[in-house]
Amino acid sequence: MSVDTATVAKIAALARIKLSEAELAAMVPELNGILAWVEQLGEVDVTGVEPMTAVIENHLRLRDDVINADPLTGGDNRDGVLANAPAAEHGFFGVPKVIE
Amino acid sequence: MSSDLTELGVAAIRDGVAKGEFTAVEVAEAFNANVAAAAALNAFIVTTPEQALEAAKANDAKRAAGQPLGKMGGVPIGMKDLFATKGVQTTAASHILEGFTPQYESTVSQKLWDAGAGMLGKLNLDQFAMGSSNETSYFGNVISPWRRNDGGNAALAPGGSSGGSSAAVAARLAPAATGTDTGGSIRQPAAFVGISGIKPTYGRCSRWGIVAFASSLDQAGPMARDVRDCAIMLEAMAGFDPKDATSLNLPVPEWEAGLNGDLRGKKVGIPREYRMDGMDADVAASWDRGIEWLKDAGAEIVDVSLPHTKYALPAYYIIAPAEASSNLARYDGVRYGLRDLPDGAGLQDMYAATRAAGFGAEVKRRILIGTYVLSAGFYDAYYTQAQKVRTLIAQDFKNAFTQCDVILAPTAPTAAFGLGEKSDDPLSMYLNDVFAVPASLAGLPAMSVPAGLNREGLPLGLQIVGKAFDEQGVLNAGLAIEARAQFSAKPEKWW
Numbered sequence: 001m002s003v004d005t006a007t008v009a010k011i012a013a014l015a016r017i018k019l020s021e022a023e024l025a026a027m028v029p030e031l032n033g034i035l036a037w038v039e040q041l042g043e044v045d046v047t048g049v050e051p052m053t054a055v056i057e058n059h060l061r062l063r064d065d066v067i068n069a070d071p072l073t074g075g076d077n078r079d080g081v082l083a084n085a086p087a088a089e090h091g092f093f094g095v096p097k098v099i100e
Numbered sequence: 101m102s103s104d105l106t107e108l109g110v111a112a113i114r115d116g117v118a119k120g121e122f123t124a125v126e127v128a129e130a131f132n133a134n135v136a137a138a139a140a141l142n143a144f145i146v147t148t149p150e151q152a153l154e155a156a157k158a159n160d161a162k163r164a165a166g167q168p169l170g171k172m173g174g175v176p177i178g179m180k181d182l183f184a185t186k187g188v189q190t191t192a193a194s195h196i197l198e199g200f201t202p203q204y205e206s207t208v209s210q211k212l213w214d215a216g217a218g219m220l221g222k223l224n225l226d227q228f229a230m231g232s233s234n235e236t237s238y239f240g241n242v243i244s245p246w247r248r249n250d251g252g253n254a255a256l257a258p259g260g261s262s263g264g265s266s267a268a269v270a271a272r273l274a275p276a277a278t279g280t281d282t283g284g285s286i287r288q289p290a291a292f293v294g295i296s297g298i299k300p301t302y303g304r305c306s307r308w309g310i311v312a313f314a315s316s317l318d319q320a321g322p323m324a325r326d327v328r329d330c331a332i333m334l335e336a337m338a339g340f341d342p343k344d345a346t347s348l349n350l351p352v353p354e355w356e357a358g359l360n361g362d363l364r365g366k367k368v369g370i371p372r373e374y375r376m377d378g379m380d381a382d383v384a385a386s387w388d389r390g391i392e393w394l395k396d397a398g399a400e401i402v403d404v405s406l407p408h409t410k411y412a413l414p415a416y417y418i419i420a421p422a423e424a425s426s427n428l429a430r431y432d433g434v435r436y437g438l439r440d441l442p443d444g445a446g447l448q449d450m451y452a453a454t455r456a457a458g459f460g461a462e463v464k465r466r467i468l469i470g471t472y473v474l475s476a477g478f479y480d481a482y483y484t485q486a487q488k489v490r491t492l493i494a495q496d497f498k499n500a501f502t503q504c505d506v507i508l509a510p511t512a513p514t515a516a517f518g519l520g521e522k523s524d525d526p527l528s529m530y531l532n533d534v535f536a537v538p539a540s541l542a543g544l545p546a547m548s549v550p551a552g553l554n555r556e557g558l559p560l561g562l563q564i565v566g567k568a569f570d571e572q573g574v575l576n577a578g579l580a581i582e583a584r585a586q587f588s589a590k591p592e593k594w595w
Binding site: 003015018040042080083 | 201301303316317343345408415432438439446447452455459478488526542
């Protein structure tokens with residue numbers, strides 16, 4: 001499978017990365033080179049093989065269902081959460097207008 | 101005095117400080133001075149000499165009060181700039197995180213500070229750890245302290261993605277540094293500069309507070325000048341962390357105390373698929389020497405097969421970008437990092453402009469590949485197929501480990517290459533990780549130790565891959581090689 005300019009433009013839109021015409025044109029052969037190379041995985045007989053879900057067998061833990069069970073990852077830390085925001089206002093993240 | 105102290109490794113510093121042969125402050129000052137004088141290597145993105153000193157003073161005070169020091173007591177280290185450090189800029193070598201100042205400390209770095217280590221600074225790396233040469237950093241290339249013996253001054257790659265870490269340890273700017281390994285990012289840079297580095301079993305070191313690249317592969321580990329130093333530092337870094345869902349709930353073994361280079365009764369597997377057509381003659385010769393060294397240490401050498409080896413890299417270059425495209429979706433110009441808001445732009449335009457301005461070319465390339473292979477209609481053909489192949493690769497190792505205890509292979513197919521030599525062709529760069537990626541896909545512990553110099557006077561590494569949870573077996577085989585390689589070469593100072 002190979003991609004054309006329109007497909008790369010669509011992928012870039014999905015990935016929310018703005019690409020100039022020149023970047024788009026350069027990206028097409030690069031992605032095609034990588035995709036042609038990974039194509040060889042199609043040779044492998046995977047009949048009856050399960051896709052890997054965990055590289056080392058481990059069981060998923062659940063934390064206690066308690067508010068702020070861990071003070072570091074819990075709530076009550078508004079200022080810390082907003083400290084690196086490019087635009088924090090009135091205790092919220094600021095974003096451009098989303099309603100026309 | 102100061103030039104002597106920077107020749108010491110982790111164990112020597114820890115023991116010397118504990119015995120009072122020198123103070124931790126003297127050590128920190130000596131390394132701070134080397135760091136300050138090595139700007140030409142561009143190994144650090146920010147330096148934190150005051151933090152190194154502060155930790156050293158705390159260790160000296162503890163000793164004066166008769167209290168025991170930690171496993172890393174008095175040892176200043178470099179911290180790869182992928183670990184969140186409270187109050188100190190953490191960038192993943194990207195523009196999008198420039199100026200980002202974490203409000204919390206990563207688990208691994210906190211464990212190191214708790215063990216008595218101090219921070220010399222944040223080390224340069226490939227942007228978001230995506231690269232094998234440290235040429236994708238927004239903050240410029242790291243230059244290897246090594247040069248070829250041809251009299252030329254060609255700038256060489258320190259390897260990647262932990263290139264600042266490798267360069268700093270090799271150039272004696274730090275006795276040890278943290279690295280992270282997603283597809284070889286500890287082992288390949290260690291090999292390129294003649295130091296040791298170990299990636300433990302997936303889940304040994306908490307990923308909490310490490311900027312995520314490919315979560316099913318990312319694993320932290322130490323980079324240091326010898327095997328013992330790696331064992332000490334790994335003990336300090338590892339351990340269960342409830343904040344990482346994939347953290348292994350297992351006690352941390354005493355790897356340093358368990359070091360034993362006597363390999364009698366052990367079997368070492370030599371994977372026949374790693375002996376590739378057109379293999380670099382010096383790399384092949386160093387592998388053969390490694391086999392002889394392990395025989396000399398008492399091991400039995402057995403031929404093993406890892407039949408899906410050639411598919412590891414293509415599978416990796418689907419899985420890692422897929423995970424990266426998902427992980428890096430968080431950089432949106434809203435919560436932290438860069439925001440690019442063109443005049444009159446709406447929210448979607450802001451996302452796209454921010455990510456265009458904030459990510460480098462290689463990061464964009466991988467996000468696009470990842471987005472494509474995860475997109476509707478292509479998911480099964482690419483991503484599911486790659487995850488099935490990954491299962492087969494892990495199975496190959498399981499089968500091989502029914503016949504042997506550890507596997508010996510080269511770390512990388514070449515010695516360090518020149519900066520710019522591979523950066524125009526992403527595929528040729530990816531191929532440099534051909535021997536490192538399989539163990540990453542299988543989550544296995546793997547280590548690189550220096551094996552000697554090639555005909556150009558550049559270091560070559562040998563890689564040992566072990567069974568899951570058997571870091572000790574890996575370290576012990578590494579120790580056996582180290583004792584016989586007698587690697588003492590170091591780069592001649594030009595910076």
